[in-house]
Amino acid sequence: KAGVTQTPRYLIKTRGQQVTLSCSPISGHRSVSWYQQTPGQGLQFLFEYFSETQRNKGNFPGRFSGRQFSNSRSEMNVSTLELGDSALYLCASISTRGLAGGRSSYEQYFGPGTRLTVT
């Protein structure tokens, strides 16, 4: 199976602009998560989508938004960019399998990331 793909891989924007990042999950995976990775804060959860619906959201301001399309591809948008938004944005494609006792196990397969630099 092809892995998770993210476009673009690198992006340079200026403060105040907006940006849209794209993620294509592994074929057959219906759930996608987004994470922000910075040297200071590490890996932080942004949001998760399943079947075009946002199921979970991290603790980020409303400038960060996302959506998922019927083919499971996802986009995230950051408006009014700030210098602190410079980061590696990772998309993860999620595989779910049932475990004994009614629980589910979630494995996340990450894309290569989009490196966003805000100047």
Next chain:
Amino acid sequence: AQRVTQPEKLLSVFKGAPVELKCNYSYSGSPELFWYVQYSRQRLQLLLRHISRESIKGFTADLNKGETSFHLKKPFAQEEDSAMYYCALWDNQGGKLIFGQGTELSVKP
């Protein structure tokens, strides 16, 4: 609060030496834990998860609920093991992975 702690930012060992990367967690519930690895200029990839009880590339990790730990071990480190290692906890309520800050493993020849 749900939390993952990796106390060492950097761990440096010589080739052939044993390695232990520490991970402690705080979680109210039955935890599901993972180790992810990020080699230089490569994507974050799943190394192993505790429910599988498997050994990948010679690494093992045992969940110790009493000590709330999930340390990653390898008896004989190789130079190609040099990478960033992240311990992660699946937060079932929040539907997300909670990552530790990562440990950089450097294996010297």
